Amino acid sequence: MPRISLVVVGHKDHGKSTLIGRLLFDSKAILEQKLAEIKAELKESGSPEFEFAFLLDSLEEERKGGLTIDIMHTPFKSDKYLYTIIDCPGHKEFVKKMLTGASEADAAVLVVSAKEGIEDQTRQHAFLIKTLGIKELVVAVNKMDAAAYDENRFQETCEELKQILLSLGYSDPPMIPVSAMKGDNVYKRSQKMKWYKGLTLIETLDQNIAPAKLPTHKPLRGVVQDVYPYKNDQQIVACKIETGKLEPERTVIFNPSGEKGLLKKILASGSSTEKAEPGDSVGLVIDGIDTVERGEVLSYPEDQPKKTRKFTAEVILLSDIQIRNGDEPTIRYGTAEKKCKVQKILSEIDPVNLTIRSKHPEILKEESVGEIEFLALEPLCLEQHSIFPELGRFVIEGKRGTAAAGIVLEIQD
Amino acid sequence: MDEYLQELEKKSIAIIREAKAQFKNPAVLWSTGKDSTAAVWLCRKAFFGEIPFPVVHIDTGYKFPEIYEFRDKIAKEWGFNLLVAKNEKALKDGMSPKKGALECCTQLKTEALKALIEEKKFDALFLAIRRDEHGIRAKERFYSPRDEDFRWNYKDQPAELWDLYVKPSEDFSHMRVHSILHWTEFDVWQYVKEEKLPVNPLYFAKNGKRYRSLGCMPCTVPIPSTASNIDEIVQEIKTSKTPERAGRSQDKEKAYMMQKLRSLGYM
Numbered sequence: 001m002p003r004i005s006l007v008v009v010g011h012k013d014h015g016k017s018t019l020i021g022r023l024l025f026d027s028k029a030i031l032e033q034k035l036a037e038i039k040a041e042l043k044e045s046g047s048p049e050f051e052f053a054f055l056l057d058s059l060e061e062e063r064k065g066g067l068t069i070d071i072m073h074t075p076f077k078s079d080k081y082l083y084t085i086i087d088c089p090g091h092k093e094f095v096k097k098m099l100t101g102a103s104e105a106d107a108a109v110l111v112v113s114a115k116e117g118i119e120d121q122t123r124q125h126a127f128l129i130k131t132l133g134i135k136e137l138v139v140a141v142n143k144m145d146a147a148a149y150d151e152n153r154f155q156e157t158c159e160e161l162k163q164i165l166l167s168l169g170y171s172d173p174p175m176i177p178v179s180a181m182k183g184d185n186v187y188k189r190s191q192k193m194k195w196y197k198g199l200t201l202i203e204t205l206d207q208n209i210a211p212a213k214l215p216t217h218k219p220l221r222g223v224v225q226d227v228y229p230y231k232n233d234q235q236i237v238a239c240k241i242e243t244g245k246l247e248p249e250r251t252v253i254f255n256p257s258g259e260k261g262l263l264k265k266i267l268a269s270g271s272s273t274e275k276a277e278p279g280d281s282v283g284l285v286i287d288g289i290d291t292v293e294r295g296e297v298l299s300y301p302e303d304q305p306k307k308t309r310k311f312t313a314e315v316i317l318l319s320d321i322q323i324r325n326g327d328e329p330t331i332r333y334g335t336a337e338k339k340c341k342v343q344k345i346l347s348e349i350d351p352v353n354l355t356i357r358s359k360h361p362e363i364l365k366e367e368s369v370g371e372i373e374f375l376a377l378e379p380l381c382l383e384q385h386s387i388f389p390e391l392g393r394f395v396i397e398g399k400r401g402t403a404a405a406g407i408v409l410e411i412q413d
Numbered sequence: 414m415d416e417y418l419q420e421l422e423k424k425s426i427a428i429i430r431e432a433k434a435q436f437k438n439p440a441v442l443w444s445t446g447k448d449s450t451a452a453v454w455l456c457r458k459a460f461f462g463e464i465p466f467p468v469v470h471i472d473t474g475y476k477f478p479e480i481y482e483f484r485d486k487i488a489k490e491w492g493f494n495l496l497v498a499k500n501e502k503a504l505k506d507g508m509s510p511k512k513g514a515l516e517c518c519t520q521l522k523t524e525a526l527k528a529l530i531e532e533k534k535f536d537a538l539f540l541a542i543r544r545d546e547h548g549i550r551a552k553e554r555f556y557s558p559r560d561e562d563f564r565w566n567y568k569d570q571p572a573e574l575w576d577l578y579v580k581p582s583e584d585f586s587h588m589r590v591h592s593i594l595h596w597t598e599f600d601v602w603q604y605v606k607e608e609k610l611p612v613n614p615l616y617f618a619k620n621g622k623r624y625r626s627l628g629c630m631p632c633t634v635p636i637p638s639t640a641s642n643i644d645e646i647v648q649e650i651k652t653s654k655t656p657e658r659a660g661r662s663q664d665k666e667k668a669y670m671m672q673k674l675r676s677l678g679y680m
Contacts, residue, residue: 240430333577402571
């Protein structure tokens with residue numbers, strides 16, 4: 001069965017966890033013993049009643065506070081796909097966790113409450129998933145039960161949301177009126193909204209989303225992970241293929257060093273293989289190379305990546321970070337780690353109101369988003385995200401790990 | 414091999430190679446159970462047959478005899494560098510599950526591991542935990558740093574974007590690298606079958622019972638089962654309505670035992 005990875009986003013308390021709990025429950029993905037344990041525990045702790053969100057919230061603090069702290073991966077089945085759901089927390093300080101989940105997703109479900117209407121994180125999350133490059137979006141207009149199953153309320157919410165989504169580049173995503181709490185239009189067609197003639201949420205997902213296709217048709221790009229010694233004084237270049245197809249007996253080139261050689265053998269964990277495709281992590285035995293190292297980009301000489309130093313990027317600051325003009329953070333793309341100077345912060349974007357907050361600010365602070373012009377201290381092989389997403393995204397390294405995420409908007413020669 | 418299993422394997426191998434390239438002194442933890450045996454196998458494949466770092470087994474002294482037999486046999490056949498971690502002092506002082514599972518697991522597993530890490534200066538440990546095993550394990554990242562006191566700050570973990578796994582420059586004693594985090598129990602058994610991996614005989618049913626998850630003798634109970642070979646186990650898991658670790662006492666929802674254990678550095 002094909003697999004789809006879904007991220008569920010939306011404003012806090014609009015019912016993301018409840019919706020996921022409902023999907024898991026109605027698809028029978030939850031094991032009986034797990035249900036029994038949770039119910040027993042709720043009874044013991046004197047909690048009022050069972051809620052679907054409890055299925056996901058496995059940390060003590062989450063159940064007590066009724067909110068989801070971190071992402072969760074739980075598979076469930078439809079007629080067509082095996083879905084893995086990534087639940088994202090809605091509290092605004094948790095953007096980094098949401099992005100962690102969203103960066104793995106094929107598609108997004110945006111949950112918006114018909115009762116409360118569009119709120120700050122509805123816009124912010126839509127903006128962030130679009131920035132990360134998630135193309136498929138389905139909207140669940142939730143809490144229809146609390147809005148008297150009113151068609152007008154549904155239409156109003158849809159109209160307002162459509163304008164916002166259109167401005168981000170999502171044209172006409174499907175919108176479904178649901179009640180996750182009561183189970184209307186999630187798996188089962190609602191008897192309370194006869195005015196709605198469209199598909200249920202699960203039918204919509206099945207019909208609108210297709211598994212991601214491997215980018216085999218693109219020019220070859222691979223990233224060097226490591227170099228291991230091999231027999232007869234040769235080396236194995238461990239390489240992860242990002243795009244295109246790799247075949248033996250062809251000349252390959254590594255950049256930015258520019259080293260070339262004839263590819264003799266592709267080793268897929270021990271045995272030789274005739275080709276390598278995107279996602280493969282393979283060992284390459286190459287004649288005529290000796291100084292290739294981790295971080296370089298593999299391609300055919302006929303279609304190499306440009307070497308560049310100057311580029312602009314949209315950067316989402318996550319945690320433990322501030323960026324000022326003149327800073328020299330280390331960025332990581334593919335397997336390369338390179339220092340890049342912040343030439344100029346071009347703008348700060350307001351991800352809630354979806355406007356430019358200020359032009360040429362001196363500083364970007366934690367959890368802000370901005371456009372930055374970088375100058376790499378040495379040449380690198382970044383690509384434009386819209387053409388090569390795999391090598392057009394990067395993270396900024398911080399003391400505790402990933403501190404910011406970047407999407408390359410433009411490369412200058 | 415099934416296309417999906419190939420995908421899982423590719424991702425795991427890429428992660429293992431990343432960690433090997435980024436850390437100076439890694440090791441892989443091996444309980445001899447099916448998951449960590451698959452994880453050790455993936456390390457062999459990642460490095461074309463020879464694992465370039467030690468394989469660590471934590472011996473609580475309360476393991477099944479079959480576990481020790483299996484461990485020594487596979488270590489010999491696969492020819493890796495096996496290191497055994499054991500908290501001899503705690504055992505001598507009478508530590509046992511009778512003192513409480515939280516205390517016992519912490520002393521005999523977590524503390525034994527701590528001592529070995531300090532002695533060998535490991536900066537990365539490959540662990541075969543999976544998201545589907547337990548709610549708290551689903552909160553994990555592929556790269557999961559532990560601080561000086563081994564604590565896991567699950568409320569404030571760094572982001573992990575795409576496949577760009579970042580090594581922090583400060584504030585961590587070692588990195589836990591979860592190379593099969595994205596696999597399920599079912600996937601692992603399918604993989605064991607496809608790759609013809611050796612498995613501990615305790616997994617196969619005897620007299621109507623088998624172990625679905627292996628731990629220490631006093632704290633692990635078998636499940637009713639007639640599955641006596643891998644095909645039958647795969648079939649059983651497909652239709653099972655109980656969680657995999659139902660026979661493991663440290664996992665129960667009650668009192669958030671697993672959460673407490675893991676935040677203190679448990680596997």
